[in-house]
Every structure is written in C-alpha cells, then in structure tokens.
Amino acid sequence: MDATDGMSVTKIGIIGVGNVGSMILEVLSNSENSGGYLFNIFNRSIDKIRKYESSESIKICSGVQDVYSSSDFTFVCVKPQQSAPVFADIRNVPQEHGIIVSTIAGKSLEELMNATEKAKVIRIMPTITAKISAGITAVGYSHSICEQEKKIFKNLLSPLGEIMDLEEEKFDAFTVLGSSGPAFVAFVLESFIDGAINIGVNPDYARNIVLKTFEGSINLLEHMSIEPSRLKYMVSSPGGVTIRGLYELEKDGVKGAIMSAIYEAYLKSKQL
Ligand SMILES: NC(=O)c1ccc[n+]([C@@H]2O[C@H](COP(=O)([O-])OP(=O)(O)OC[C@H]3O[C@@H](n4cnc5c(N)ncnc54)[C@H](OP(=O)(O)O)[C@@H]3O)[C@@H](O)[C@H]2O)c1
Numbered sequence: 001m002d003a004t005d006g007m008s009v010t011k012i013g014i015i016g017v018g019n020v021g022s023m024i025l026e027v028l029s030n031s032e033n034s035g036g037y038l039f040n041i042f043n044r045s046i047d048k049i050r051k052y053e054s055s056e057s058i059k060i061c062s063g064v065q066d067v068y069s070s071s072d073f074t075f076v077c078v079k080p081q082q083s084a085p086v087f088a089d090i091r092n093v094p095q096e097h098g099i100i101v102s103t104i105a106g107k108s109l110e111e112l113m114n115a116t117e118k119a120k121v122i123r124i125m126p127t128i129t130a131k132i133s134a135g136i137t138a139v140g141y142s143h144s145i146c147e148q149e150k151k152i153f154k155n156l157l158s159p160l161g162e163i164m165d166l167e168e169e170k171f172d173a174f175t176v177l178g179s180s181g182p183a184f185v186a187f188v189l190e191s192f193i194d195g196a197i198n199i200g201v202n203p204d205y206a207r208n209i210v211l212k213t214f215e216g217s218i219n220l221l222e223h224m225s226i227e228p229s230r231l232k233y234m235v236s237s238p239g240g241v242t243i244r245g246l247y248e249l250e251k252d253g254v255k256g257a258i259m260s261a262i263y264e265a266y267l268k269s270k271q272l
Contacts, residue, residue, distance in 0.1 A: 010037050010156065013071030013098070015064055015086055017043040017052075020103050021077035023131050024160070029057060031159035040067045044082075064089035072098040073122075073156065080104050080272050087115035096120060099149065105175050106272025108168060109142045119144040122153060125171055127178045130160035135182075138166035138174045172269040180265055184258075189214065 012028060014021045021043070028037060039058045043049045052058045061067045068074045068090050074097075078086055083104055090100065099120045102112050112121045121142040129135035137160050141150060157163050166174055189210055196206035221231060236243040249255070 008036060010073070010152075011040060011071045011098070012037055012156075013040045013042075013061075013067035013074035015042050015067050015074065015076050016078035016082070017041055017049050018077065019128065020126055021075065023126070023128065024075055024077065024103075025052070025058070027130060027133070027159050028156070029055070033156075033159075040071050042067045044078075065093050068100070069093055069095075069097050073101055073153065074098055075101045075103060077103045080106055083107065083115070087112075090116040090118065099145065099153070101153075105179065106172070106269060108171075109140060113142055120149075121145075123168075123171065124157070125166075125174055125179055126160060128182050133159055133161045136162045136164050136178050138164050138171065138178060140166055140168050140171065173266055175269045176262055176265045180269075184261065 014025055017025060021041075025039060025041065028034065029039065034057070037057060039052075040061050041049055041052065041058060042061045042063060046060070049060055053060060061070070064086050074090075076083070076086055076090075096118050099122055100112065100116055100118055101122045101124060103124055103126055105125070107115075107123070109121055109123050112123065113119060119142060122145060123140045125138040127135040127137065130137060137157060139154070139157070145153075154163050192210040192213075193203070193206045196210060197203055201209070217231065221228060224230075232246065236246065
C-alpha cells in the first residue's frame with residue numbers, strides 16, 4: 001500500500017472482468033472507501049473493458065503480469081478452464097508482489113500456490129447477490145497470510161455483504177449453496193410465476209406477488225427465529241388450500257428433486 005500525501009492508497013488488480021470481476025470492480029469502486037482505491041484491470045477481450053477507460057481510478061493494464069506486479073491484491077476472476085495461462089504468467093513474475101485472490105470454483109489453495117509459485121494466496125467464493133451487498137462470500141487463506149492482512153482484506157471485501165471464514169473442505173458445498181444458489185432460487189421463483197400465470201394472473205402482478213411473498217416469508221423466518229417447517233404449519237389449516245398444494249409437491253417428489261439437484265451439483269463442484 002502506498003502513502004501518497006499522507007493518504008493510503010490500496011491497489012486492486014482484477015484479471016478477468018466478466019460477471020464476477022466486473023461485480024467486484026463496480027461494488028468496490030462505488031463503496032465508501034473508493035477514494036482510497038486504484039484499480040489495475042485486464043481482460044482477454046479488451047473491448048469488454050473499454051468503458052472503464054475514462055475513469056481516473058481505473059488503469060487498463062497491458063496483461064496479467066502488469067496487473068500482478070502493480071497491485072496489493074490481485075483478484076483472478078477467470079473460468080477454471082481459462083486459469084492455466086493466467087497462473088503461468090503470474091508464475092513467470094520472479095518476485096512475490098501482492099496477495100493473489102482467486103474466485104475460481106474448485107481450485108484449492110494448494111493448487112493455486114503450486115500453479116503460481118506464490119505463497120500469499122486467498123481463495124474466495126462470492127455470490128452474484130454481492131452486487132447489492134447481499135448474501136455471503138466465503139474466504140480461505142494460505143498459511144502465509146498474517147492476521148493483519150486478513151483484517152485488511154475482510155475490510156476491503158465488506159461492501160460485498162457478509163464475509164465468512166471457511167475451512168477449505170467446505171468450499172465445494174458452499175459453492176453449491178452460496179454461488180449456484182441464486183440460480184436455483186431463480187428457478188423456483190420462475191416456477192411460482194409460471195404457476196400463477198397458468199391460473200390467470202397477469203405476469204407483472206404474478207412477479208410482484210411472488211417476489212414479495214418470498215421476501216416476506218424469509219423476513220418472518222428471521223424475525224421469529226423459527227424453522228421453515230414451523231412456518232409451513234402456521235399456514236396450513238386441516239383439510240385446507242395450503243395442505244392440498246403441499247400434498248401435490250410431496251407427491252411429485254419436489255423436495256427429493258431439489259435435494260438431488262444440490263447433491264449432483266456438489267459432486268460436479270468436487271470434480272472441477
Ligand atoms: N458467476 C458467478 O456467480 C460466480 C460465483 C462464484 C464464483 N465464480 C467463479 O468466478 C470465476 C469467473 O466467473 P464469471 O461468471 O465471472 O465468468 P465470465 O463472466 O466468463 O468471466 C471470465 C472473464 O475472464 C476473461 N478471461 C479469460 N481468460 C483470460 C485471460 N487469460 N486473461 C484475462 N482475462 C481472461 C474472460 O474474457 P473474454 O471476454 O475474452 O471471454 C471473461 O471476461 C469462475 O472461475 C467461477 O467459477 C462465479
């Protein structure tokens with residue numbers, strides 16, 4: 001970190017400015033501390049990042065090595081199958097510079113350290129809901145990251161929502177729940193909306209009613225600190241409308257299908 005005119009500036013590198021890279025860039029550059037950040041970014045297809053050219057706090061770098069050697073924290077946000085050339089470029093930088101932060105699903109800290117030949121590595125598993133500072137981002141550290149560096153890093157990430165330290169062996173399960181989770185939730189929401197349209201509700205009303213019902217249900221569960229099953233019985237009158245719908249869901253094996261989807265996604269995550 002630089003001290004310029006008495007003010008500390010943190011240099012944040014981002015390699016791969018896709019869904020996750022652009023989310024990290026935009027959330028951090030719009031955060032309260034943004035005045036203390038300078039961003040060094042690089043993406044394979046340069047066209048994608050031209051829109052940031054006019055920003056004073058964002059420098060478009062010439063390549064991976066340029067980002068890594070000029071940043072305090074370098075976020076690597078490429079797909080798992082795109083990571084080998086990025087790691088090779090970092091490996092070819094002889095000196096250890098800042099801390100490497102990988103968002104890549106399925107790449108362990110050990111694999112990251114071996115591939116980059118660098119000791120200071122952090123692994124994070126973000127969620128797309130961090131765009132609005134919601135949801136949980138899991139974090140794991142290599143042994144060389146000291147307590148002070150952990151503190152600085154968690155503070156840096158705080159605009160992304162809740163930050164949770166996580167043991168490495170739990171990252172695959174977390175990936176399914178925290179990172180794939182929004183897609184599963186979107187699928188369930190879509191099923192409710194389609195169901196509403198099927199019984200004659202206008203799509204715009206259907207979307208609003210479904211979103212508000214999910215939001216209200218989650219808030220109530222949190223407010224009352226109760227399990228979902230308790231809420232289920234609070235709404236089900238004997239022989240009534242709700243239990244009839246729940247009977248259909250059970251009969252058609254919806255719970256089993258969801259549990260199975262989570263299990264299969266978990267196995268896939270372990271294979272990455
Ligand atoms: N999406 C999520 O919700 C989510 C959540 C948690 C973790 N993750 C993890 O985050 C990583 C990124 O996911 P994503 O959804 O952001 O993928 P994405 O949208 O495909 O973004 C990847 C970006 O990396 C760029 N890239 C590829 N190779 C590069 C290279 N050699 N140098 C520089 N840039 C390069 C790509 O550029 P081009 O424009 O040339 O393709 C693309 O813009 C993945 O490993 C994924 O496992 C994703």
